[in-house]
Amino acid sequence: MNFLSVGNPKRFLKLVVVVFTALIIGLGLLVSPAQADSVGEDFDHAVLGNVKIKGEPIGGVRIVVEGPSYTAEVRTSDDGSWLVGVPTKDTYTVTLDQETLPAGIAVLEGGATQDVDLGLSDRVVKNFFIGQGERNEVSFFDQFVARLIYGINFGLMLGLASVGLSLVFGTTGLSNFAHGEMVTFGAVAALILGTVLQVPIWVAIPAAVILSAGFGWSLDAGLWKPLRKKGLGIVQLMIISIGLSLTLRYVIQFFIGGGTEQLPGFDSPKINFFGSVALSINDLYSMGISIVAILGFALWLLKTNTGKATRAISDNPDLAAASGIDVDKVVRLVWIVSAALAGLSGVLWAYFRPGIKWDMGTQILLLIFAAVTLGGLGTAFGALIGALVVGILVETSSLFIPSDLKYVGALVVLIGVLLFRPQGLMGRKQRVG
Amino acid sequence: MDWGTIINNTLAGLLTPTTIAFALAALGLAMHFGFAGLLNFGIAGFMAIGAYGYAISVLTFGFPWWGGMIVGIIGSILFAILLGVPTLRLRGDYLAIVTIAAAEIVRLLFLTTAFTDVTGSADGLFGYNNSGGFTSANPFPPGSYGWGPWTYNSETLWVLTFGLGVLAVCVWFLWALMRSPWGRVIKGIREDEEAIRALGKNVFAYKLQALIIGGIFGGMGGIIYAAFANVSPGVYVTSITFFIWTSLLLGGAATIWGPVIGAVIFWTLQAFLSNILPELALAGILPVSGTQAATLRFVLVGIGLMLLVIYRPQGIFGDKRELTFVK
Numbered sequence: 066m067n068f069l070s071v072g073n074p075k076r077f078l079k080l081v082v083v084v085f086t087a088l089i090i091g092l093g094l095l096v097s098p099a100q101a102d103s104v105g106e107d108f109d110h111a112v113l114g115n116v117k118i119k120g121e122p123i124g125g126v127r128i129v130v131e132g133p134s135y136t137a138e139v140r141t142s143d144d145g146s147w148l149v150g151v152p153t154k155d156t157y158t159v160t161l162d163q164e165t166l167p168a169g170i171a172v173l174e175g176g177a178t179q180d181v182d183l184g185l186s187d188r189v190v191k192n193f194f195i196g197q198g199e200r201n202e203v204s205f206f207d208q209f210v211a212r213l214i215y216g217i218n219f220g221l222m223l224g225l226a227s228v229g230l231s232l233v234f235g236t237t238g239l240s241n242f243a244h245g246e247m248v249t250f251g252a253v254a255a256l257i258l259g260t261v262l263q264v265p266i267w268v269a270i271p272a273a274v275i276l277s278a279g280f281g282w283s284l285d286a287g288l289w290k291p292l293r294k295k296g297l298g299i300v301q302l303m304i305i306s307i308g309l310s311l312t313l314r315y316v317i318q319f320f321i322g323g324g325t326e327q328l329p330g331f332d333s334p335k336i337n338f339f340g341s342v343a344l345s346i347n348d349l350y351s352m353g354i355s356i357v358a359i360l361g362f363a364l365w366l367l368k369t370n371t372g373k374a375t376r377a378i379s380d381n382p383d384l385a386a387a388s389g390i391d392v393d394k395v396v397r398l399v400w401i402v403s404a405a406l407a408g409l410s411g412v413l414w415a416y417f418r419p420g421i422k423w424d425m426g427t428q429i430l431l432l433i434f435a436a437v438t439l440g441g442l443g444t445a446f447g448a449l450i451g452a453l454v455v456g457i458l459v460e461t462s463s464l465f466i467p468s469d470l471k472y473v474g475a476l477v478v479l480i481g482v483l484l485f486r487p488q489g490l491m492g493r494k495q496r497v498g
Numbered sequence: 499m500d501w502g503t504i505i506n507n508t509l510a511g512l513l514t515p516t517t518i519a520f521a522l523a524a525l526g527l528a529m530h531f532g533f534a535g536l537l538n539f540g541i542a543g544f545m546a547i548g549a550y551g552y553a554i555s556v557l558t559f560g561f562p563w564w565g566g567m568i569v570g571i572i573g574s575i576l577f578a579i580l581l582g583v584p585t586l587r588l589r590g591d592y593l594a595i596v597t598i599a600a601a602e603i604v605r606l607l608f609l610t611t612a613f614t615d616v617t618g619s620a621d622g623l624f625g626y627n628n629s630g631g632f633t634s635a636n637p638f639p640p641g642s643y644g645w646g647p648w649t650y651n652s653e654t655l656w657v658l659t660f661g662l663g664v665l666a667v668c669v670w671f672l673w674a675l676m677r678s679p680w681g682r683v684i685k686g687i688r689e690d691e692e693a694i695r696a697l698g699k700n701v702f703a704y705k706l707q708a709l710i711i712g713g714i715f716g717g718m719g720g721i722i723y724a725a726f727a728n729v730s731p732g733v734y735v736t737s738i739t740f741f742i743w744t745s746l747l748l749g750g751a752a753t754i755w756g757p758v759i760g761a762v763i764f765w766t767l768q769a770f771l772s773n774i775l776p777e778l779a780l781a782g783i784l785p786v787s788g789t790q791a792a793t794l795r796f797v798l799v800g801i802g803l804m805l806l807v808i809y810r811p812q813g814i815f816g817d818k819r820e821l822t823f824v825k
Contacts, residue, residue: 240591240594240595292808295808297807297808298824299591300537300590300591300824301807301808301811301824303537303591303594304743304747304803304807305803305804305807305808307740307743307803308740308744308800308801308802308803308804308806308807309800309804310800311737311740311796311797311799311800311803312797312800312801312804313800314796314800315793315794315796315797315800316797318793318796319786319790319793319794319797322789323789427736431598431599431602434595434599435599438592438595466612467610467611467612469606469609469610469611469612470606470607470610470612472602472606473603473606473607476599476600476602476603476606477603479595479596479599480584480585480596480599480600480603483584483585483588483592483595483596484584484585487588487592
């Protein structure tokens, strides 16, 4: 029986009345004071804690402890302490009512409701990590809009990396597993220029992109071209790219260590847009730079001779070669362009995360693959659309699923696409083989 | 430089539960890639499912240890079917991307805090060997066994004996399979799928069977690893898949003993490098810090993998004619 259906207006009205009554009673309960700072002290077990911010206690914060058969609530005393005695050794959920915190203060980690387990000891201390922060009280729609914009930003960034991977695949047939390291390379180059050599950041970033382009050139000149000449198959090339990925990743770790480094100006101020969408100045720059770079790339691919030659090789390498296109020269250019775009996306991603880590490229490698596959392997503009879809999906999915699973959604899409439309959104069926 | 310790630790690396676990996983990859030509980059996912299947069924559902291990194996079979049914019709490099993505999904699902009660999240799981009775099934009385670098307490000896037994059965099984008519069909599919299809064989079913058998080996590898160490999601990352690939290609992909010997060489070399590189750094011979020296061995793995594929794709024991399918 579907009693929630709106089909019967009378029943629906009744439901609304019931809900409202419940809400009003609930609000009444909220208003009524529960001033004790410790309850149930007669019980053998207890959950207790302290609410403090930078050593300053906060009094009057409402704490609710709920267990399988017992619920109690307290308000913290003037020294910030609270204690709730509980009858049984069980798992209890402790909720800190953020409404009772001073303005501008919120629970920063783990959420306002957390579990405590009294399995091992009689008294368990539960402290919340609170500090200045946005309280999570914006409406779902506002959150969605904010996530959507972050997603577009992330998607554009992924797009920069994806078009390169897609072009390399289109022209050489290689699924380059070292592409993630090309992303990291750009970020690390900007880091070394910007913080070690103290170059102004607006010089450091273009220089990092140029260095990335040079890196792409040297990879093709030193490794991929000789291997193509040697006539290695694409599976062998793919495994070599895995070896290259491991090598580069750990070489980067060798130089910058295992920690997280920051580029200059990573904590730029935030600007509020219509309601709750707060974007930092970096986010705006990042989107602007991505769009300009992608437009430039599109113009190159569509209008110039080398761009046309690239597309011709993606279509049919033998025919292109027979038509007088110097395949090696074009492939070299593709590696340069691909590495430069990957490097740029690495710099932007370092601002988006924020932070530079030795394995940051590997973290998004599969998302890049997802974007490229979704768009259609070997199609540059398909990769761009795929990247936007993946970026938006990753960011908005954290509204519905735990945020540490947000990449799973994109990977499921990747597998789903390969199952139902292996040629991708823009690809042609013949490529699937 | 303390050569005694370095040599001792290196020799100890020849026979450890880790080596056995990775030899099993490499054996699974040999089935997938070497014999059936399937590019599986998700072997870490099979290991994770084996390990977590064992640990979770013991800890959460109170299975005995052998029941838990069977659950781990069933888990790997189901994972193989789930992975294989939709993807085996796709081209090789598509399968590679799907398997690597699936293994990451598995790892992220074990890592997320959403299922902490069951999976232990980032802390992983422990204590299942005791509560499942694997430890008390140990036939060896407490004490010290072996000599020199190969000195083990009774618990390690039990895991080693158990692991070696499993490995021996798996090696024998793979050897028997590969000289059977079934094995010849599998190799035929690897060489020329269309030709085998023209003979009226159901290529898809054969490939799926190969994926399942290799997946069982991989799951067993995860179980042996779990029987020795804790189950932690940080182990089953894509790097581990690549290390197993390196072991496999080192020994020879299309051989029976290659993956086992490759894994032994790989982990002995790792033990050697992880001992000697920091010592060299400490002695001032290498101008790097201790942590940098530890990183260096993974750089060497990467370079080694590249050189191996470029110059000797058939591995140490392989026959080059067996690898013409790698195009």
